[in-house]
Amino acid sequence: MDVDFLIIGQGLAGSTLAVELLKRGQRLLVVDRQDAGSSSRVAAGLVTPLTGKGLNPAWRQERYLPAAERFYRQLENESGEQLYHATDVIRLLGSEKERIKWLSKAEAHQRWGNDADLSQCPLKSEHGAIAMHEGAWLDTRKFLDVVRSRLTENDSWREDDFNEADVQFSDEEVRWKDVVAKKIILCQGAYGLGQGGWFGDIPHRSAKGEILTLKIEGLSEDTRYHANGWIAPRNDGSWKAGATYDWNQLDSEPTEKGRAEVLSKLETWCDLPKEVVGHEAGVRPIIRNSRPVIGFHSDYKQLGFFNGLGSKGSLMAPAVAAHFAEVLTGEAEIDAELVIPAQQKSQNQITGSLIHTAHQLVTEVVRLGDLVVDATVGNGHDTLFLATIVGSDGKVIGFDIQQEAIDSARVRLLEAGIPAEGVQLHVRSHDEMREVVADEVAAIMFNLGYLPGADKSLITKTDSSLRALEQSVELLKSGGLLTIMCYPGHAGGDTEAAAVKKWVSALPVEKFNVQHYVREGSRASTPFLLTVHKK
Numbered sequence: 282m283d284v285d286f287l288i289i290g291q292g293l294a295g296s297t298l299a300v301e302l303l304k305r306g307q308r309l310l311v312v313d314r315q316d317a318g319s320s321s322r323v324a325a326g327l328v329t330p331l332t333g334k335g336l337n338p339a340w341r342q343e344r345y346l347p348a349a350e351r352f353y354r355q356l357e358n359e360s361g362e363q364l365y366h367a368t369d370v371i372r373l374l375g376s377e378k379e380r381i382k383w384l385s386k387a388e389a390h391q392r393w394g395n396d397a398d399l400s401q402c403p404l405k406s407e408h409g410a411i412a413m414h415e416g417a418w419l420d421t422r423k424f425l426d427v428v429r430s431r432l433t434e435n436d437s438w439r440e441d442d443f444n445e446a447d448v449q450f451s452d453e454e455v456r457w458k459d460v461v462a463k464k465i466i467l468c469q470g471a472y473g474l475g476q477g478g479w480f481g482d483i484p485h486r487s488a489k490g491e492i493l494t495l496k497i498e499g500l501s502e503d504t505r506y507h508a509n510g511w512i513a514p515r516n517d518g519s520w521k522a523g524a525t526y527d528w529n530q531l532d533s534e535p536t537e538k539g540r541a542e543v544l545s546k547l548e549t550w551c552d553l554p555k556e557v558v559g560h561e562a563g564v565r566p567i568i569r570n571s572r573p574v575i576g577f578h579s580d581y582k583q584l585g586f587f588n589g590l591g592s593k594g595s596l597m598a599p600a601v602a603a604h605f606a607e608v609l610t611g612e613a614e615i616d617a618e619l620v621i622p623a624q625q626k627s628q629n630q631i632t633g634s635l636i637h638t639a640h641q642l643v644t645e646v647v648r649l650g651d652l653v654v655d656a657t658v659g660n661g662h663d664t665l666f667l668a669t670i671v672g673s674d675g676k677v678i679g680f681d682i683q684q685e686a687i688d689s690a691r692v693r694l695l696e697a698g699i700p701a702e703g704v705q706l707h708v709r710s711h712d713e714m715r716e717v718v719a720d721e722v723a724a725i726m727f728n729l730g731y732l733p734g735a736d737k738s739l740i741t742k743t744d745s746s747l748r749a750l751e752q753s754v755e756l757l758k759s760g761g762l763l764t765i766m767c768y769p770g771h772a773g774g775d776t777e778a779a780a781v782k783k784w785v786s787a788l789p790v791e792k793f794n795v796q797h798y799v800r801e802g803s804r805a806s807t808p809f810l811l812t813v814h815k816k
Contacts, residue, residue, distance in 0.1 A: 350417070369504040404506060406550065497555050530744075575604070650675045665697055680710065682710050729778070
């Protein structure tokens, strides 16, 4: 089978790109594995004019929203199916601080919203609310079905699994199974951002989201409501409600924890009777602050990429797809603000000790009297080092789950003559850091793995380490440093090290400077050092 473009993935990205390429007379084959838990199928498809804590419009919303509506309306006219539903949107303000923030932005954002009248609303907010203009929701499942039908009519759709190993590149074409194409375009969402893939090193931070389907009594179905979470009416009398953000467990399995979290959020502002009639989960592909990216692989010019739509995919996909179609057909150059972000920087190779390097880097940012944290006390070597550089006026807070480690560290500090009042050691997990540390911190050190000389089966765990790292970057003051020693050579260490490396690579470059240190001649199983400097 000969085609111009082989598109892998028929989510929002692949579907919108396929439609735009068909408009331009291109020959296509779209391959999709029909994953029921894909983010596009699970997504509520919300278009929300003012979002987030900042109450701001989405990036390029003035351009992208009209383009999205035109795209979906045209598809509705051609298919006879309603896909894009305009709806009123109310954002209940949750605090006086949020109300003040809205007042400071109301004039600048008057195109997108104004003060809401809550006199007829059963959901009360003592701090007021915003009525948003041009809100909508896309029926994502129906949209995907409509596009699939169009592709099938054009003999341009196939259900199949895709494996990179089955692809062969030559100077002028790409071969996959029985297909020969000029270019192959990966539109695989979070699945296409996995470790080891062609684009696996792109900084990303995908998040699992869980959404409930509810029956709610006493609420008009002509308005969507946002506050702590959101509830959105469907056309069948049900409501979608969400959503959660889990940065660690990236699968499409609904959980009791996710269900409880959504319901708990809603109870803070919607105490009407509810019945859960559905529960879904999917993984959002998030790249570069939720902005989509397009482009080509640095080594394979026939290999394209369209990803990163995140939670605003219904809004952004049509305009970005139209532009990428122009690029693919030679009508335009890639928009500089949509290009694939630089992949992870090359490693810094050193000849000396990684621990010594970490200590030297910490010494450059920590001053006498500072507050610092040893997130993994172990035998107390880093604890002693930190106590020495902050001096008697400073403070060290340390964490370890083993009493043996804490006792060993106390002995080491005592022998060094370090005053006990300057060091607080806690027998608790480092992912409880926030419960202990209240002030900004100059440096935080992690030494992952197991306690030398103790039970090697007691190791730091990926999930708790990532939670602790999330808390660490929040606690760091501007100019502060986070150091992480990773040990991929022991059982479980390889998984943890890969997850931590992926986590640091996804930190926003405008806020953090990330460095990766290895010793010369190192192998994949040898230790490495990661540092995060907060700007």
